[in-house]
Amino acid sequence: MALKSLQRAKSRLAPLLTAGQRAGLVEAMAGDVLAMLTSHRQVGEVYVISDDPAAHELAQRYGATVIAESDLQLSGLNGLLTSASTQLRADNTTPLLVLHADLPLLRESDLSAVLAALADADVVIGADTAGQGTNLLALAEHVEPEYHFGEGSFQRHRRWATQAGLRQVPLERPGIGLDIDEPDDLASLLACEHIGEQSARWLRDSGVAAHFSPAPELDWQQLHDTVTSGCTPEASQALALADYDDLPAMVSLAGTVRDQGYGNVITYSRKVFIPLTKLCRDVCHYCTFAQTPSKLEQVFMPVEEVLELCRQGAAQGCQEALFTLGEKPELRYKAAREALAEMGFSTTLEYVREVASRVLAETGLLPHINAGCMTAEEIAALREVSASMGIMLESASERLCEQGMPHFGSPDKIPAVRLETMSLAGEAGVPFTSGILIGIGETRRERIESLLALRRIHERHGHLQEVIIQNFRAKEGTLMSQAPEPDLADLLWTIAAARLVFGADMSIQAPPNLSPGVLPQLVAAGINDWGGVSPLTPDHVNPEAPWPHLQELARETAAAGKFLDQRLTIYPAYIRDAERWLAPGMFGPVMQQCDAAGYARRDSWVPGEERPVPDVDAELLRETPSQIAPSHDIRAIVARAVAGEALLVAEVTxxxxxxxxxxxxxxxxxxxxxxxxxxxxxxxxxxxxxxxxxxxxxxxxxxxxxxxxxxxxxxxxxxxxxxxxxxxxxxxxxxxxxxxxxxxxxxxxxxxxxxxxxxxxxxxxxxxxxxxxxxxxxxxxxxxxxxxxxxxxxxxxxxxxxxxxxxxxxxxxxxxxxxxxxxxxxxxxxxxxxxxxxxxxxxxxxxxxxxxxxxxxxxxxxxxxxxxxxxxxxxxxxxxxxxxxxxxxxxxxxxxxxxxxxxxxxxxxxxxxxxxxxxxxxxxxxxxxxxxxxxxxxxxxxxxxxxxxxxxxxxxxxxxxxxxxxxxxxxxxxxxxxxxxxxxxxxxxxxxxxxxxxxxxxxxxxxxxxxxxxxxxxxxxxxxxxxxxxxxxxxxxxxxxxxxxxxx
Missing domain, CATH: 3.20.20.70 (Aldolase class I)
Known part of the structure; x- marks a missing residue:
């Protein structure tokens, strides 16, 4: 049995599996084949041809002998097999069996059938499922082998046997026929019942089985009943959405579920966007935020510049200071290390903590920190000076980190690393923001899997306060400048899917500046939040997409039948449980800026001071009955109260x-x-x-x-x-x-x-x-x-x-x-x-x-x-x-x-x-x-x-x-x-x-x-x-x- 380098094997599965996954699959399949060979009573010796240390270790684990590829005279699969056969036959003229390592259905009965057929023949040729290739070749002791593996090898081996006058038995058995080279082969394997023990375990534990198993047909009525009853769908139900294309039905249901949780209110946070540094050690192929030192006048924003920006924002009613920055630039750039040292800091995150602390103390704005992947200690330090934090998952697909994909060369974009940061934030009690980026090469199923990954973390810790659905925008000067952007239907499908996956309680957000002109449609699809919107600073991540004016945003929200209200960077539910979710030093600053339900105080009115009626309230108080469309629930509760009925606590609330x-x-x-x-x-x-x-x-x-x-x-x-x-x-x-x-x-x-x-x-x-x-x-x-x-x-x-x-x-x-x-x-x-x-x-x-x-x-x-x-x-x-x-x-x-x-x-x-x-x-x-x-x-x-x-x-x-x-x-x-x-x-x-x-x-x-x-x-x-x-x-x-x- 010949084994290539495990890391380089099965390249044709790259669209589906990462290099690590491919190596794991090959090792599991080869392990099953070796286990069967070394335990079969009719097999005397097992030899593995390979130069890969991992293959050597695997062979030794099962008592097989390793033949170093570099010690053989010929190269290529057929040459290696010829050299090894000649070497073995010099000492022993025993029957010879040559087979592939990627036969996860191979069973002891298959091998016994081959050896039984060889008793009455000179050569047994095991065909692949399609009858095109050869997966196994058994040779009697007197037969001088000649190998023709490669395209069309089954017919070539048959012609050789005929020309040599050898008695041949072509053999077709499921256990021999299914080798795993193409994505369709993997799908076929997952549909089988009797998979080798190690292969089955690896498929299950790696998540590949769940990922690539055919999704069950969606029972729409069952999904409808599940989500409207206040529950979230099982993972299998959610995955079945990937093949569901009835967009109007999805949007309608998602809107209904959203209304159960958020009624007639759509929120936003009035923020100041602070790009503390644009240096980053990652090289995402769609990003224009990250720059090199030569393109920047200053490596880090000075603290006084940040404070002045925040004071201006506070004067314009902002309550959030959004800190966005590249990930750990000091690990890549000498300029970053020198700038930090000059300011008295050893890491970027130390500087972030200092600036956030100053912003909080001197301007009252509540910091929200997007600082990338962090350790538990780093999260704990930033929790002391922030009301919330966040990191976009973007995608849980490791495939997007492979060569040629958008996250290749970006160590902080490895899904497991990002998910670990989210988990640590949950353990630390940090109100957290995450989300997915759509249109960067992922499949719809991978989007659902990413949403489920976020949901699992939230179910463990309860700290995800919002999930963002952000649509990719192609930018000049990037490797993905010519990549197609997701269309509106795709965006609406993903928003609706996110709402259905997470249910009524989770806040689902879509940035309004990335979808101008269609905001009511985003509302209809199930969002309840526009995210941060700044009256002062641009969106530095998407500079080509200006924020909508807040009055225009309110009008478009109203056009969707909703009321635009202001929230803080920390969501109401987390404020209501502040002892759990806020550091002691953050409690007072948050209390100063929130109302009784945890939303933002959107104006400066306070009891005891003579101030005019706030604009938003004045407008609502001027509404005439003909202009008002109250919700059915509120209309019913009011009618009962007017009739003199006693209301319930929940109704008065x-x-x-x-x-x-x-x-x-x-x-x-x-x-x-x-x-x-x-x-x-x-x-x-x-x-x-x-x-x-x-x-x-x-x-x-x-x-x-x-x-x-x-x-x-x-x-x-x-x-x-x-x-x-x-x-x-x-x-x-x-x-x-x-x-x-x-x-x-x-x-x-x-x-x-x-x-x-x-x-x-x-x-x-x-x-x-x-x-x-x-x-x-x-x-x-x-x-x-x-x-x-x-x-x-x-x-x-x-x-x-x-x-x-x-x-x-x-x-x-x-x-x-x-x-x-x-x-x-x-x-x-x-x-x-x-x-x-x-x-x-x-x-x-x-x-x-x-x-x-x-x-x-x-x-x-x-x-x-x-x-x-x-x-x-x-x-x-x-x-x-x-x-x-x-x-x-x-x-x-x-x-x-x-x-x-x-x-x-x-x-x-x-x-x-x-x-x-x-x-x-x-x-x-x-x-x-x-x-x-x-x-x-x-x-x-x-x-x-x-x-x-x-x-x-x-x-x-x-x-x-x-x-x-x-x-x-x-x-x-x-x-x-x-x-x-x-x-x-x-x-x-x-x-x-x-x-x-x-x-x-x-x-x-x-x-x-x-x-x-x-x-x-x-x-x-x-x-x-x-x-x-x-x-x-x-x-x-x-x-x-x-x-x-x-x-x-």
Whole structure:
């Protein structure tokens, strides 16, 4: 048996197999033949002719003798066989068997049949399957061999035998006939059942069997049912797509699956493209990004140049800094090593880390790093300074790395190397981007296999946040400049296939600049993302393809029936699990730039500052019903809410997550419901806030009022005001037309339940007719506990003392997962609801609030609203619902990088709209906080279901302590002007929505200037909240007598 060099064997299989695969196949087939020969009882000696050390090792493994090819006199296959036969026959005139090594179906019975035939013949000629070639030649001991292997060898061997007068037996057997030379031979082999053990194992373990086995016929209905049920297809189902050409059916199904995961939203990331270096050790045949040192003015972009570019990008609304660079250029170019050394770095990746760190710290842009193949240590170092990373797989086909193919000479493009980097990134918890490049010589089956390779890695680690389908573009000056580009149908087929392979959840992306003019068709095929788009920098990888203008991209997206929204470089699902996917130092920067669902804050609006309505939201709020095409699900949920039905948590969450046309529909439905329930009036009350202390021993992470910076214009120094000051403020408020004082404060360590009773007594003494709206459920709970009273009994005492209603503050978010972080030592959700229910049962009505926009999610909002709704259905005690957007500026958890910047404008408007829908028929009044929302925000909320502006707030210190520019007072005339500008009818009200006294209304419109509030510094003990009293002995049956102040 003659064996060529294993690495050079089977060259005709090169279109299908790599050199390594071909060598592995030959070794496995030869191993099967040798195993059979050396174990056959009729075979005495086995000789292998070869100079290949690998063939020598294989022969020795089976006890065969090696004849060195270089020791034989003649060359070529026939010459080598002749020389070896002559050498062997000189010592032994035994029968001789010559056969090929690539007979994976050869069995012991085949060899026995040959030897049995030789017993009655001079020569046995084993034919190949086609009857053209000779795969085996058996010669009796007296026959002098003459070899004619090569094209047509079967007939040539027969002619030789005839001319020599030899008795011949032509033999055709499957085990002898199938040799593996052509791709069709390999296909035939894979269709066989009885393959040699080693050959079968190699075909299976190498993946060749799975790759080249005939794909089963696609059961389209089964695939349809699989993917629409939320599952991903089996690999065999996916591979069957390679031969499926019904493009309209694929596109339709892919679009349906995409809508299950992403609804009406298509996203993009606004980025700055940073080509940190264009040197690369690889030589991809289609690339113009990589350059040689002689063509570059600078080897690396200086850090100051990068920072200036990023500052410009930040000014234009960019939130991503995309670092793209050649792979490890220092391993190839001396110029790269010298440039790095001059800057103080030994590797390119060290420099990448430094620049990314500076960009993050000095511009706020979130780095996304495409640095190529990396080790686990390199990935860990870059994770500290990036929100995400990526590497394009391009193709899992090793064939594309062979000579003459696009990745030949590029060590970093070997699929196994790239897949290893992806796997390491998954182990490190890095949100990762990958994808495939189509049109570079791969087959459709190889595309599917590449997608499946990505899917397998994602199934192990869960870190692939997007898969890019990028179409090859031919570029001048490259080896592939004349290669054909994939057409639109091919691109659409691949996008649809990717969506079907990955299902509804994976983000499938296609770059918009590579397919101008057909973007709606890409959307229809199943994408949900356009990738990074820059208003500032070009696509340095495809410089011939400019980015579309963002307004044009929004229009083309809308033409496909979708809404274009902005995301960050890290996707929403990964932000929602930030502890797993972000390094500690990245948490704060990401939180600053995201909304509650994990999408980008696409504008600069924040609660507490007077800013105009953001452009995108303003446009959506202007939409008329005829312009809106909401999704079927949202339309159905809204209809049920308007009908007064209780919604599920998931349904309310859906309402909070609406964007685009769905957002417009929810807002308009809420406004229509408001008009039906309460008409066109917008109410407000004249009141004064009195915050009697900012000393508090609780550790609420959002509170700047009691734990903020001690800055002169915000919190100031700790204070604890006296009873006299409380009385003075109440009298001043009454004289300025107020009908209510709203009183709350920190939980002073010396305060007891008696303190709150004293405060009521003081207010009643100073202003007998003032409505006292006071004490959060936390204060009630703490007060009851200090007096060892049940909550209900303490509430009765408060009511008997003169308390009229309770503010529904301290609710924050009624979900204990959030409260465990936000206010771990405060009331839990059940306790807050318990206090509210007890208050309603003893006849004290209250407001209900939500403080949102910090660490919670829309699902938590849904839980909160439904908990309030459930209690209201039982008691009817809530007078209004008050959304309180989180004001971030001085909040401790924001300053520590652990919270968002409050809700976005969209979220703030939705909170009012969704509340109106959820509380339909139960809570009529939805209040918008002018302190938090500002004038523009108030106007928008009045068109989104709100009907109340709350109080004029002669003083408000809690929101101002958090950094708000509002809070001092909106006088009645300002209130009414604001309401009229909104096209509504103003009405002054009392706390319980009744008509106020005429004299108080007159005072309110003619109020003098507000005097300075005196906040006495806090001492070691609490300051008395009573006006001076005389204590009476206990036997008189009285605890205290209150002396009326002279000014009363």
């Amino acid at each position: 859906q309402l909070f997550e609406v964007r685009g046309a769905d957002f417009s529909h929810v807002v308009q439905a809420a406004d229509t419901l408001r008009a039906t329930q309460v008409g066109e009036e917008v109410t407000y009350t004249v009141n004064r806030n009195i915050n009697y202390t900012n000393v508090c021993y609780f550790k609420c992470q959002f509170c700047a009022f009691s734990k903020g910076k001690q800055s002169e214009n915000l919190r100031g120094r700790p204070y604890d005001i006296s009873g006299e000051e409380i009385a003075r403020r109440c009298i001043e408020a009454w004289d300025r037309g107020a009908g209510e004082v709203c009183m709350q404060g920190g939980i002073h360590p010396d305060y007891t339940g008696q303190t709150y009773l004293d405060i009521i007594a003081t207010v009643r003494s100073a202003t007998p007719d003032m409505h006292i709206h006071a004490f959060s459920p936390l204060e009630v709970w703490q007060g009851a506990a200090t007096l060892n009273l049940p909550v209900a009994d303490y509430l009765r005492k408060l009511k008997a003392s003169g308390l009229d209603t309770l503010p529904g503050t301290a609710a924050e978010i009624l979900h204990d997962d959030v409260r465990a972080i936000l206010c771990p030592d405060k009331l839990n959700s059940g306790q807050w609801l318990e206090v509210m229910e007890a208050a309603h049962e003893v006849g004290l009505r209250s407001t209900a609030t939500i403080m949102y926009g910090h660490i919670e999610s829309p699902q938590h909002w849904a839980h909160h609203l439904l908990a309030v709704r459930d209690l209201q259905q039982r008691t009817g005690g809530f007078t209004e619902f008050v959304p309180l957007p989180f004001v971030h500026m001085e909040a401790p958890m924001y300053l520590k990088g652990r919270a968002r910047k409050g809700p976005t404008f969209r979220e703030a408007v939705l909170m009012h709209a969704v509340a109106r829908l959820v509380f339909a028929g139960l809570i009529d009044n939805i209040q918008t906080s002018w302190v938090k929302m500002g004038e523009a925000g108030v106007g928008a909320c009045l068109d989104a279901g709100a009907n109340d502006l709350g109080g004029t707030l002669m003083n408000e210190s809690i929101t101002r302590a958090a950094g708000s520019g509002h809070g001092q007072e909106w006088a009645p005339q300002h209130m009414e002007n604001q309401i009229e500008r909104a096209g509504r009818v103003p009405r002054m009200r009392t706390t319980l929505y009744r008509k106020p006294r005429v004299e108080q209304r007159m005072k309110a419109f003619n109020a003098p200037a507000l005097g300075p509030a005196v906040n006495e510094g806090a001492g070691k003990r609490e300051r008395s909240k009573l006006i001076p009293t005389i204590n009476i002995q206990a036997d008189a049956g009285t605890d205290q007598v209150y002396l009326m102040a002279a000014c009363d």
